Amino acid sequence: MKKHIIIGPVLLILIWILVVYLHLVDAFFLPGPFTVLAKLGEALGRGIIIPDLIATLERVSVSFIVALALGLPLGLWLGYSEKIYDSIEFIIDFFRSTPATALFPLFLLIFGITDTSKIAVAAFSATLIIIFNTAHGVMHAKKSRLLAAQIMGATKLQIFRWILFWESLPQTFIGLRSAVSLSLVVIVVTEMFIGTSVGLGRRIIDAQITYEIPAMYAIILLTGIIGYLLNVFFILIEKRFLHWSGK
Amino acid sequence: MEVALSAKNLKKSFNNTEVLKDFSIEIEKGKITAIFGPNGSGKSTLLNILSGITKSNGGSFSIKDFDTFKSSYIFQNYRESLLPWRTNFENVAFPLQIQKQSKSEIKQKVEEIQKFFEFKFDWNKYPYELSGGQQQMLAFMRALITNPNILFIDEPFSALDYENNLLLREHLQKYYLAFKPTILLITHNIEEAVHLAEKIVIFSKKPTTVIETINNPLPYPRSIPLLKTEQFHHIKDQVLSVFQKAANL
Numbered sequence: 433m434k435k436h437i438i439i440g441p442v443l444l445i446l447i448w449i450l451v452v453y454l455h456l457v458d459a460f461f462l463p464g465p466f467t468v469l470a471k472l473g474e475a476l477g478r479g480i481i482i483p484d485l486i487a488t489l490e491r492v493s494v495s496f497i498v499a500l501a502l503g504l505p506l507g508l509w510l511g512y513s514e515k516i517y518d519s520i521e522f523i524i525d526f527f528r529s530t531p532a533t534a535l536f537p538l539f540l541l542i543f544g545i546t547d548t549s550k551i552a553v554a555a556f557s558a559t560l561i562i563i564f565n566t567a568h569g570v571m572h573a574k575k576s577r578l579l580a581a582q583i584m585g586a587t588k589l590q591i592f593r594w595i596l597f598w599e600s601l602p603q604t605f606i607g608l609r610s611a612v613s614l615s616l617v618v619i620v621v622t623e624m625f626i627g628t629s630v631g632l633g634r635r636i637i638d639a640q641i642t643y644e645i646p647a648m649y650a651i652i653l654l655t656g657i658i659g660y661l662l663n664v665f666f667i668l669i670e671k672r673f674l675h676w677s678g679k
Numbered sequence: 680m681e682v683a684l685s686a687k688n689l690k691k692s693f694n695n696t697e698v699l700k701d702f703s704i705e706i707e708k709g710k711i712t713a714i715f716g717p718n719g720s721g722k723s724t725l726l727n728i729l730s731g732i733t734k735s736n737g738g739s740f741s742i743k744d745f746d747t748f749k750s751s752y753i754f755q756n757y758r759e760s761l762l763p764w765r766t767n768f769e770n771v772a773f774p775l776q777i778q779k780q781s782k783s784e785i786k787q788k789v790e791e792i793q794k795f796f797e798f799k800f801d802w803n804k805y806p807y808e809l810s811g812g813q814q815q816m817l818a819f820m821r822a823l824i825t826n827p828n829i830l831f832i833d834e835p836f837s838a839l840d841y842e843n844n845l846l847l848r849e850h851l852q853k854y855y856l857a858f859k860p861t862i863l864l865i866t867h868n869i870e871e872a873v874h875l876a877e878k879i880v881i882f883s884k885k886p887t888t889v890i891e892t893i894n895n896p897l898p899y900p901r902s903i904p905l906l907k908t909e910q911f912h913h914i915k916d917q918v919l920s921v922f923q924k925a926a927n928l
Contacts, residue, residue, distance in 0.1 A: 576759035579732055584774045584825075585747035594773070598764045676763035679807035 463646045472650035481651065487630040489658070491619045495551045496612050499558035503611070504604070506559075507566025511600060512592060517567055524564055532557035532618045536626075545627035554618040558611035565607025569600030602677040609666045616659050632658075683708035683829060683861040684729065686740035691724055691733070698724050699735070700886035708743065711855060711862040713872035715918065716882025717926040722865045723833055725887070729863070730831045742829060748778050751822035755834040757814045761806040761821075768802035771820045778825070792824050795857070796850055812843030819847065823854055829861045836871060845903060848874055856899055869922070873915045874901055881921045891921045 445465050451457055452464040475481040510517040536553050543549035573596050581591050623633025632655050639648035670677070684706040691699040698721040706712050714722050727733040729740060730752050742750070751774070754760040761770050768789060769776075775785045793800070798816055806814050815835065822830065835851075836844040852875060855862060866872050872879050879893045895914050897905065905911055922928075 574759055576754065576756065577762060580752070580754065580760045581773075581777070583730055583732065583747075583750075583752045584777050586777045590777055594776075595762070598762070601764075676805055676807060679763045679805075 461645060463649060467646050468649040468653060471646040472653055475647065475650055476654075481632075481635065481654070484630050484632050484635050484651075485654070485658075487628075488616075488619060488623065488632040488655075491547065491551055491554070491623075491631070492612070492615045492662075495554035495615045495619065496558060498551070498555040499562055499611055499615070500608070502555075503559040503562025503607075504566055507563040507604070507607070508570060508592075508597065508600065510563065511567035511570025512596060514571060517571070524560055528557075528560045528564055532614070533621050536622055540626065547628070550619060550622040550628070553622060554615045557618060558615045561611045561614060562604070562607045565610070566600055566604045569603030569607075570596050572603070573599030602674055605666065605670050605674060609663060612662050612666065613659060616655070616662065620655055681708040682706065682743065684740065684742045684863070686725075686729065686738065688738035689725070689728060689735050689740065690737035691721070691728060691735050697886045699728075699738075702738070702887055704880070704889060706861060706863055707878065708861050709859045710878060711864060711876045712878045712880060713864045713866055713876030714880050714882060715866060715869065715872045715922065716887070717884050717922070718867070719885060720882040720925075721885050721887035722882060726831050726833055726863065726865055744828065746828075748774075748825060749827050750829045751825060751827040751831070753818055753822045753830070753832040753835045755837055757806075757811070757818040757838070761814060761818055763805060763807055766803055766805055767800050767809070767817055770806060770817055771824055773821060774825045788824055792820050795854070796820065798850075810843075812839055812846065815839060815843070815847060816850065819850065819854075826858065827860055830863070832862065832864045834865055834867060837867065844871075849903075851875065852900055869915055869918050870906065873897075873911060873918060874906060879914075879918055881918065881925055883925050884927075890925050893917055893921065 448462075448465045452459065452462060510520070532553055535556070536549070539549040539553040539556075543552055577595050577599065578591060581595050586594070619631070620633040620636075623631035624637040628634055632651055636648055636651045636655075639645070639651060682705045685704070687703050689699045689702040690697075698719075702721075702725070704725075714725070716722055724733065728735045729742070730750070732752075762773065765773065771789050771792070772785045775788060780788075789802075796816070798820070800809075800813070800817065806817060809817065815838070819835070832851075836847055839847065848871065851862075855875075864872070864875060873895060877895055879895055881890045881893070882888070883890050893914065897910060897914070
């Protein structure tokens with residue numbers, strides 16, 4: 433753990449305290465950090481927010497797993513067959529650049545007002561990110577190692593399994609990390625608007641509508657913490673399995 | 680002489696620059712042949728064509744009793760040819776794994792080669808945990824574990840300090856004397872060439888031709904004290920004189 437890691441959060445809270453203390457923003461719209469933290473502690477402690485937390489995490493996990501199961505093999509395959517990738521690169525780039533939330537109404541038409549449509553739209557956008565990064569990881573594999581294996585008489589399958597797959601992993605992991613973050617974003621946004629009574633997104637919008645401002649901040653903070661922890665989790669996996677990356 | 684490798688009228692151009700133009704050469708079996716020449720003289724290009732990395736634009740070559748599994752290549756840059764996600768053991772074992780040899784066979788061969796070189800590695804560590812010299816030694820072992828009958832080596836010592844350079848030359852020589860493969864060694868270091876090779880082929884600038892082939896009769900094993908003898912310097916001077924002509928210096 434880096435020594436200075438604590439400075440950031442402390443600084444953020446100090447600025448927050450200062451803004452509240454100096455009345456730079458109306459206290460009604462920005463309660464102090466301790467009020468918000470107390471609210472968050474209370475919500476978690478009394479368990480009122482736990483079902484929402486679980487619902488959101490479940491949706492994010494399912495959409496991520498679907499994206500992984502589709503995106504990883506497709507990305508590997510497309511990266512390997514560069515000609516096919518070149519011919520469909522536009523499609524991938526186009527949908528990757530389209531805001532996922534703009535597609536949500538379309539998914540609602542297909543899957544109805546269900547959890548499935550939320551998960552599907554998150555999985556869809558996460559899949560594209562995984563495909564894109566994995567394919568690029570394969571395509572930009574160091575040629576020297578490929579050549580070395582070729583000269584040794586490796587078959588295409590062996591080269592794929594023992595060289596390309598590994599070469600692509602660092603880039604693939606960047607994709608996985610972005611994909612899980614995006615899943616969280618899309619899930620929380622879709623929860624805010626349509627057809628659910630549980631989920632952190634739902635809680636945020638409810639708190640906003642009823643002017644329970646400290647509760648709103650508390651849940652926003654919670655989603656931030658989840659996003660951050662997911663990121664840390666992936667970095668830890670990376671450190672464990674990709675210890676060789678860049679060496 | 681028994682020819683292990685012969686090339687006839689090879690042609691190769693890159694972006695309209697002719698590197699090889701009707702290039703022909705014969706390499707003797709069971710000997711170390713060093714190729715020495717000015718920068719950009721098509722040394723690596725030739726090696727890449729012969730080892731199958733690049734295709735020529737014309738001409739032909741043949742390697743006697745060629746077998747992919749019995750020919751090896753040692754790269755200049757060990758860092759980019761070793762596989763960092765594999766342990767040292769798995770790196771050396773890699774060519775055997777490609778040849779689908781059994782685990783026990785692989786284990787035995789790795790042990791044999793380690794014993795042969797008397798080189799101690801922590802097999803469970805990774806290449807990036809080794810020094811540069813050790814990494815290149817690992818790359819050597821990986822190339823030699825298949826017991827190749829032909830060995831292509833591209834400036835293998837150039838990224839090493841002098842001490843490791845000498846050490847690896849000794850190891851290569853030891854392997855050569857024990858197994859007598861045909862070795863084609865590219866180098867831009869005269870001392871290396873004269874130290875290791877029995878034949879030193881000097882290339883011209885591109886389009887490449889063979890300017891001269893110098894025989895080096897110094898007896899093997901060629902130890903480090905030999906590098907200080909008059910005979911050694913005599914051959915080195917001979918090579919230098921031809922090189923001077925080749926590079927127009």
